Amino acid sequence: MTKICSQETKVTKVKLEDMSYDFRRALKFLLTLQPILRSSALRHSIVNMTYIQTVLSTFSFSATTITFCCCLPFGLAILYRLFLHPLSHIPGPFLARITSLHLYTICFLGIECRVLEEYHRRFKAPVLRIAPNAVSISDGAALHPIYVAGGGFPKAARYENFKVGGHDTIFSSRDTAYRDLRAKAVAPLFAMSRVRAAGCESGIMRQCVTRFVERLQVEKARAIESSPKAAKVDVLGLTYRLMMDSVTGYLFNHVYGALEEQPVPSKPAEASISVDSKPNKMSALPFVFAIVEAGRFSLLPNWLFSTVNVIASRLFPDQEFHSSLDRVHEFAEKVTNEADPTTDDSYQSRLLAAGVLKPETVIQCMAVMFAGTDSTAVKLVTIIFHLVQNPGIQKRLEKELHEFDEDPGTDPQSIPYLRAVVKEGLRLGMANPARFSRTTPPGGFEIQGIHIPGGTDVGLAPYTLHHNPEVFPGPFEFHPERWLDENKDEKRRPGRASREMERDLVPFSVGLRTCIARNFATHELFVATKALVESGVLQGASTCTKTIELEEYFNVGIKDHKLEVQWYP
Numbered sequence: 001m002t003k004i005c006s007q008e009t010k011v012t013k014v015k016l017e018d019m020s021y022d023f024r025r026a027l028k029f030l031l032t033l034q035p036i037l038r039s040s041a042l043r044h045s046i047v048n049m050t051y052i053q054t055v056l057s058t059f060s061f062s063a064t065t066i067t068f069c070c071c072l073p074f075g076l077a078i079l080y081r082l083f084l085h086p087l088s089h090i091p092g093p094f095l096a097r098i099t100s101l102h103l104y105t106i107c108f109l110g111i112e113c114r115v116l117e118e119y120h121r122r123f124k125a126p127v128l129r130i131a132p133n134a135v136s137i138s139d140g141a142a143l144h145p146i147y148v149a150g151g152g153f154p155k156a157a158r159y160e161n162f163k164v165g166g167h168d169t170i171f172s173s174r175d176t177a178y179r180d181l182r183a184k185a186v187a188p189l190f191a192m193s194r195v196r197a198a199g200c201e202s203g204i205m206r207q208c209v210t211r212f213v214e215r216l217q218v219e220k221a222r223a224i225e226s227s228p229k230a231a232k233v234d235v236l237g238l239t240y241r242l243m244m245d246s247v248t249g250y251l252f253n254h255v256y257g258a259l260e261e262q263p264v265p266s267k268p269a270e271a272s273i274s275v276d277s278k279p280n281k282m283s284a285l286p287f288v289f290a291i292v293e294a295g296r297f298s299l300l301p302n303w304l305f306s307t308v309n310v311i312a313s314r315l316f317p318d319q320e321f322h323s324s325l326d327r328v329h330e331f332a333e334k335v336t337n338e339a340d341p342t343t344d345d346s347y348q349s350r351l352l353a354a355g356v357l358k359p360e361t362v363i364q365c366m367a368v369m370f371a372g373t374d375s376t377a378v379k380l381v382t383i384i385f386h387l388v389q390n391p392g393i394q395k396r397l398e399k400e401l402h403e404f405d406e407d408p409g410t411d412p413q414s415i416p417y418l419r420a421v422v423k424e425g426l427r428l429g430m431a432n433p434a435r436f437s438r439t440t441p442p443g444g445f446e447i448q449g450i451h452i453p454g455g456t457d458v459g460l461a462p463y464t465l466h467h468n469p470e471v472f473p474g475p476f477e478f479h480p481e482r483w484l485d486e487n488k489d490e491k492r493r494p495g496r497a498s499r500e501m502e503r504d505l506v507p508f509s510v511g512l513r514t515c516i517a518r519n520f521a522t523h524e525l526f527v528a529t530k531a532l533v534e535s536g537v538l539q540g541a542s543t544c545t546k547t548i549e550l551e552e553y554f555n556v557g558i559k560d561h562k563l564e565v566q567w568y569p
Contacts, residue, residue: 077098078098081097081098081132082097082098085132085133086453086456087129087132087133087135087452087453087456089450090125090127090128090129090135090450090452091123091125091128091129092119092123092125092128092129092130093119093130096119096129096130096131097129097132098132099131099132100131100132100134100299102130102131103130103131103134103299104299104300107295107296107297107298107299107434107553108296108297110296110550110551110552110553110557111552112434112552112553113433113434113461113463113464113550113552114463114552116128116130116136116461116464117138117461117463117464117467119136120136120138120464126138126139126447126448127139127447127448127450127452131457133455133456133457134437134456134457134458135452135456135457135458135459136435136458136459136460136461136464137447137458137459137460138460138464138465138468139447139448140460140465140468140471140500140503140504141447141448142447142460143460143503143504143506143510145445145447146438146445146458146459146460147436147438147509147510147511147513148510148511148512151176151511151512152438152511152512152513153438153439153440153441153458154174154176154438154439155174155437155438155439155513156437156438156439156457156459157174157301157302157439157457158298158299158437158457158554159171159172159173159174159437160172160174160302160305161294161297161298161300161302161305162298162554164291164363164366164367164370165363165366167360167363167364169363169364169367170182170183170186170364170367170368170516171367171371172367179513181354181355181356182351182354182356182364183516184354185350185351185353185354185356186251186347186350186351186516187516188350189250189251189345189346189347189350190516190517190518190519190520191519192519192523195519195520195523196411196523198250198520198523199412199523199524199526199527204246204249204250204255205246205249205250205520205523205524205527206527207249208242208245208246208249208255208259209242209246209524209527209528209531210531211242211245211259212238212239212241212242212259212528212531213531213532213535213537215238215241215259216233216235216238216532216537217535217537219233219238220233220537220567223567224567224569227569228569229568229569230566230567230568231566231567231568231569232544232564232565232566233564233565233566234562234563234564235381235384235385235563235564235565236377236381236558236561236562236563237281237282237285237562239376239377239378239380239381239384240258240282240285240288240373240374240377241258241259241261241282242258242259242377242380242528243372243373243374243376243377243380243524244256244258244282244284244369244373245257245258245259246372246524247368247369247372247373247376247517247520248331248335248369250520251346251347251368251372252335252346252347252348252365253335253344253346254331254334254335254338256284256331256369258282258283258284261282261283281561283323283324283327284324284327284328284369284373285324285561286318286320286321286323286324286325287321287324287325287327287328287370288370288373288374289557289561290318290321290324290325291370291374291555292374292551292553292555292556292557293553293557294309295434295553295554295555295557296553297309298553298554328366328369329362329366331369332362332363332365332366332369333362335348335365336348336352336358336361336362336365337358339352339361341353347364347365347368348361348364348365351364368517371515371517372517372520372521374431374555375431375432375515375521375555376431376521376524376525378429378430378431378556378558379425379426379429379431379507379521379525380425380429380524380525380528380529381429381548381558381563382425382428382429382548383421383422383425383429383525383529384532384538384565385543385548385563385565386424386425386428386478387421387529387532387533387538388538388541388542388543388565389478389542389543390478393421393478393480394533394538394539396417397417397418397421397529397533398533398534398536400415400416400417400418401415401418401530401533401534405534412523412526412527412530413522413523413526415530416484417480417484418526418529418530419483419526420480420481420482420483420484421480421529422522422525422526422529423480423483423505424478424479424480424482424483425478425525425529426505426507426522426525427466427472427505427507428466428476428478429507430462430463430466430507430556431507431555431556432462432509432554432555432556433461433462433463433550433552433556434461434463434552434553434554435459435460435461436459436460436461436462436509436513437457437458437459438457438458438459439455439456439457439458440452440453440454440455440456440458441454442454442455444456460506462506462507463552465504465505465506466504466505466506468504471500471501471504472501472504482501483501508521538565540567540568541565541566541567542565542566542567542568543564543565543566544564544565544566545563548563
């Protein structure tokens with residue numbers, strides 16, 4: 001027992017000695033630090049650390065201040081736009097009054113026209129603020145001061161985004177002198193007498209329409225043969241083919257050959273077959289659709305539009321588009337190189353004779369190929385769609401055409417009911433449904449007692465005008481009778497409303513900047529509609545959708561880029 005205690009005491013003694021040794025080492029270390037602790041350098045370091053802590057303790061306050069300072073300009077801008085801006089007295093949705101992003105978004109989504117039309121109705125405002133510095137007008141009385149009087153207001157910056165290959169075109173140019181030189185050079189080609197001659201039996205327009213009807217009959221027969229249930233044909237694709245051939249044949253004296261491009265054979269489907277679907281589309285169609293789709297971004301500032309275009313082309317390369325673009329450019333270049341300004345009387349020859357260089361002439365030819373094809377194709381397919389949906393209208397038109405056929409020299413535009421059908425098609429088939437944007441002059445202008453200051457982006461949209469129930473009762477109905485003098489029912493009021501209808505029908509815009517090819521496009525609609533009804537090819541057909549679903553860009557698109565009708569065997 002004693003032995004064990006002595007051992008424990010020994011262990012404890014050793015530990016105490018170790019601890020005293022460690023203490024002595026620590027004390028010695030502290031004594032060596034004494035001069036350092038008394039030095040001024042350390043005192044400054046401590047002071048500096050205290051300063052840093054003070055700064056850090058106030059950083060949260062500074063961050064709040066910085067955030068406030070950053071937000072303050074935006075807040076002031078919002079207050080200015082809501083209450084102090086020259087347009088602050090004009091009603092409009094809250095977001096539209098403070099930022100252009102609202103307008104950019106509905107434009108990108110392809111719903112700009114219907115949204116703005118709804119806002120006009122909701123706010124009960126003929127003058128509507130749709131962006132901080134942009135106004136939409138629904139009163140047709142504003143057409144004359146904005147687009148006609150004194151040559152109209154200048155085009156807005158939006159049109160800079162419609163250049164082709166970096167060049168201005170007759171359509172996109174905001175420079176009046178630039179446009180006038182080129183428009184005046186080609187204007188004689190669109191004289192009504194010349195257009196009527198093209199629609200006669202031996203004219204290029206009539207020849208293309210005849211091939212179009214024949215092609216539709218072939219596609220119809222092929223679809224019926226291949227499908228035991230429902231034979232579908234994309235009539236939109238065929239109308240694009242017709243317009244491409246007709247425009248190029250008439251203006252360039254060279255037919256593109258779209259109606260001769262043969263469809264890729266398809267395997268019969270169990271239920272139905274769609275002829276002229278994606279694998280069979282016209283070679284120039286991706287080029288046309290690319291320009292239509294670019295309208296999603298057409299309201300962006302030009303620098304941003306160009307940036308988006310470059311980024312999109314790099315991130316989403318489209319070989320189909322580039323092949324189509326090459327094909328169209330090759331055709332335009334060919335007709336330009338073969339043109340002789342001294343002997344030819346064609347679109348490209350007239351431009352060259354006016355001093356326009358060949359590279360730009362190629363671009364102008366490509367631009368008119370797009371404009372003449374897209375706009376008229378959409379209008380014609382709208383007429384076809386509604387004739388198929390309304391067999392009674394088709395039957396009445398067929399009867400009237402039969403009566404007038406006794407005189408082979410009859411001008412189609414003189415046939416009353418045909419004229420009413422085409423007008424109604426022009427009202428509903430808007431190739432350009434969005435606002436024709438203009439910039440108000442420095443002094444501004446006044447409409448319905450509302451002053452709109454200078455420098456404002458202002459415009460009227462065909463979609464809004466054509467669907468105004470005060471002018472066109474039952475605006476979404478296809479009702480040709482509203483255009484007939486004999487009609488006195490509730491669909492059309494006599495007198496003032498009739499004049500308003502004529503005034504507000506603007507399928508080609510109005511004024512000096514109206515579409516230079518409107519005579520050609522309108523007459524082709526008469527010739528093609530007449531030929532379709534007389535052929536009987538649409539009899540027994542039905543539409544595959546209840547309505548035409550539009551994508552409301554600047555140049556209208558039809559959903560999925562097709563519109564089918566079907567026949568049941």
